[in-house]
Amino acid sequence: MGRLIIFNVLRFVILIAMQVVLFKNIGYYNLATPFPYILIIFLLPIGTPNFLLYVLAFLTGLTVDAFYDSIGVHAAACVALAWYRIFFHRITLDVDVQDSFETPSLGNMGSKWYLSYISIGTLIHHLVLLHVEYFSFSNYLSTLLSILLSSIFTILLIILISILIYKRKSRLLSN
Amino acid sequence: MKNLWLFLVRYNAFFWFILFFVASLLLVVQNNRYQRSAFINSSNVVVGSLYDKLNSWKSYLALEETNKNLAVENSELRKQLQHYLLTDTLDSVRIVDSIEMNRYQFTMAEVVNNSIHQKSNFITINKGSLAGIQKGLGVITSNGVVGIVLNVSPHFSTIQSLLHPDTRISVTLDTTNVFGSLVWGNTTDPQFAIVKDIPNHIKVQKGQKVYTSGFSLFPKGIEIGSVEETGISSGGSFLDVKIKLRTNFSNLNHVYVVKDLLEDEKNQLEAVTEDNDG
Numbered sequence: 404m405g406r407l408i409i410f411n412v413l414r415f416v417i418l419i420a421m422q423v424v425l426f427k428n429i430g431y432y433n434l435a436t437p438f439p440y441i442l443i444i445f446l447l448p449i450g451t452p453n454f455l456l457y458v459l460a461f462l463t464g465l466t467v468d469a470f471y472d473s474i475g476v477h478a479a480a481c482v483a484l485a486w487y488r489i490f491f492h493r494i495t496l497d498v499d500v501q502d503s504f505e506t507p508s509l510g511n512m513g514s515k516w517y518l519s520y521i522s523i524g525t526l527i528h529h530l531v532l533l534h535v536e537y538f539s540f541s542n543y544l545s546t547l548l549s550i551l552l553s554s555i556f557t558i559l560l561i562i563l564i565s566i567l568i569y570k571r572k573s574r575l576l577s578n
Numbered sequence: 579m580k581n582l583w584l585f586l587v588r589y590n591a592f593f594w595f596i597l598f599f600v601a602s603l604l605l606v607v608q609n610n611r612y613q614r615s616a617f618i619n620s621s622n623v624v625v626g627s628l629y630d631k632l633n634s635w636k637s638y639l640a641l642e643e644t645n646k647n648l649a650v651e652n653s654e655l656r657k658q659l660q661h662y663l664l665t666d667t668l669d670s671v672r673i674v675d676s677i678e679m680n681r682y683q684f685t686m687a688e689v690v691n692n693s694i695h696q697k698s699n700f701i702t703i704n705k706g707s708l709a710g711i712q713k714g715l716g717v718i719t720s721n722g723v724v725g726i727v728l729n730v731s732p733h734f735s736t737i738q739s740l741l742h743p744d745t746r747i748s749v750t751l752d753t754t755n756v757f758g759s760l761v762w763g764n765t766t767d768p769q770f771a772i773v774k775d776i777p778n779h780i781k782v783q784k785g786q787k788v789y790t791s792g793f794s795l796f797p798k799g800i801e802i803g804s805v806e807e808t809g810i811s812s813g814g815s816f817l818d819v820k821i822k823l824r825t826n827f828s829n830l831n832h833v834y835v836v837k838d839l840l841e842d843e844k845n846q847l848e849a850v851t852e853d854n855d856g
Contacts, residue, residue: 457594464602475605482602486595535606538613 407448407504415463418443423470426560434545435552438477439560440467441528444484445521448504449496453489460485473536480532487527491520509565521561522554529554626734629690630704637688637831644831651720682797683837685709689830690734694768699741701725703833706733716795716836722802722825723747723760723790724833735835741768741827748793749773749802751819756780757791758819760802768827770806773819780817782808788821796836 422440430436444460451459464478471477492501495516509517529550537546586593606613637644687709691702705711707730717724717737725739738745740762747760756776763772773788786805792798807820838844 453591453594457598461598461602473606474609475602475607476610479599479602479606482595482598485598486591489591535603535613538606 404504407506410506411443411447414446415443419463419466419470422467427470431552431556434549435556437553437556437560438467438528438532439557439564441481441484441525441557442561442564444481444488445524445561446506446508447488449492449500449507450502450504456485456489457482476532476535479535480528483531484524484528487524491523495520509569510571517565518562521565522558525557525561526550526554529557623731623733626690626702626731629702633688633690633704640829640831643829647720647831654720681838681840683839684834685711685837687711687735687833687835689833692827692830693739694741694827698743699739699768699827700728701737701739701830701833703735703737703835704733705835706731706735708732710837711735711835712837714795716838717833718796718800718836719825719830719833722823723796723800724825724827724830726795727835737833739827740771740823740825747796747802748791749788750791751776751780751782751805752787752789754780757793760788760821763818769823771803771821771823772810773821774816776817776819778815778817782817782819784808795838795841797838 418440422438426437426439440463443463444456447456447459460481461478464476464481465474467477467481468474492507505511507517507520512520533546533550533553608614685705687703687705689701690704691700693699693701701717701724703717711727711730713727713730715727717727723740725737725742725745727735728738729736740747740760743762745762748757749760750757751773758773758775760771760773763774776782782805784805784807788802788804790796790798790800790802801824803821803823803825805819806822808817810818810820
């Protein structure tokens with residue numbers, strides 16, 4: 404358990420640092436900006452209680468907001484992501500897996516599950532994020548384009564990071 | 579009660595989501611300037627168009643009153659026109675000052691929201707920046723002065739009414755050419771206002787008319803009201819005069835927004851004067 408907490412804290416620190424030092428400065432004009440820090444929320448242990456999950460997501464969002472000077476925007480998106488995560492876990496995982504404290508990583512879950520988990524989650528996060536950020540339905544096409552391109556960017560980066568830290572362990576899923 | 583509890587526990591993910599999401603949105607709207615203005619603006623459009631709708635019904639009720647006012651104004655204008663025709667025929671060398679004639683532009687607008695009972699009163703009208711209305715223009719009715727344009731959206735404008743502690747309008751008393759500034763002051767009655775800074779030696783009679791001075795946003799000589807009570811001392815060498823306003827703020831309907839076409843020129847010239855001073 405202690406190991407688990409230390410791993411998650413380390414992941415939090417490293418990903419936030421990468422986000423604000425590196426990825427904040429990368430982007431294709433204003434159209435595509437990557438936010439791979441959401442991997443923090445994706446990779447929290449599966450059995451994290453709902454309330455704790457929301458609190459952690461909210462705090463993660465607020466931390467990023469503090470660096471982006473946009474209080475609340477990332478927090479809202481991360482909370483939405485947390486909700487998606489609960490929903491996705493409930494419909495795709497067995498009950499005994501749902502209660503374990505395994506990390507839902509690429510090595511543990513297999514690429515098929517992991518890819519759909521990451522892709523849909525990133526899309527939802529960016530959808531909420533950019534809607535709250537633009538806060539209007541005018542020029543909606545550019546909002547949608549921005550969501551799509553940013554999501555692709557983020558998903559690619561997350562996959563890259565996941566492959567770099569890939570460690571094949573026990574398969575929690577039967578397939 | 580038990581069922582309610584079970585329901586909450588069963589869907590706790592959803593309820594937590596609502597709670598946290600609303601909290602984040604509150605943070606967003608409260609702390610970020612862009613979102614706040616967007617939020618307030620969008621709600622303003624909703625509120626504004628609602629008032630517009632309401633007013634289109636209410637205006638039927640005031641139709642008789644409006645008609646009467648228009649008839650009165652018509653006759654007033656006709657009288658003035660006659661006056662002009664008369665002077666024109668008698669005085670063949672009259673020089674028409676075309677600059678003075680085109681100095682002000684009037685835009686008619688309908689009042690869609692109005693308040694008179696607050697400490698600071700505001701009015702909303704149904705014309706905005708698309709109709710050429712800008713911040714800081716004066717607003718009058720056929721009966722007198724209404725206020726100053728405070729904020730403008732594409733289709734609506736808010737007016738800081740004369741019934742607002744910050745509104746000051748430059749006025750003169752008839753016969754004497756002294757000028758003072760008109761404020762609502764600490765009266766709370768929408769029928770009365772105070773003219774401040776009239777020098778002590780001026781004799782002010784009850785019933786004397788008060789006009790705009792033409793120094794500020796408003797054209798010269800719009801009748802504002804008549805003196806109701808004189809000699810209210812504010813200390814020092816100035817007198818305050820209580821006047822009864824001609825504008826009936828409680829049933830405002832149509833107003834005119836006054837645009838001074840030469841204002842920029844005037845301000846530029848005055849800025850040069852101030853530069854010379856300093």
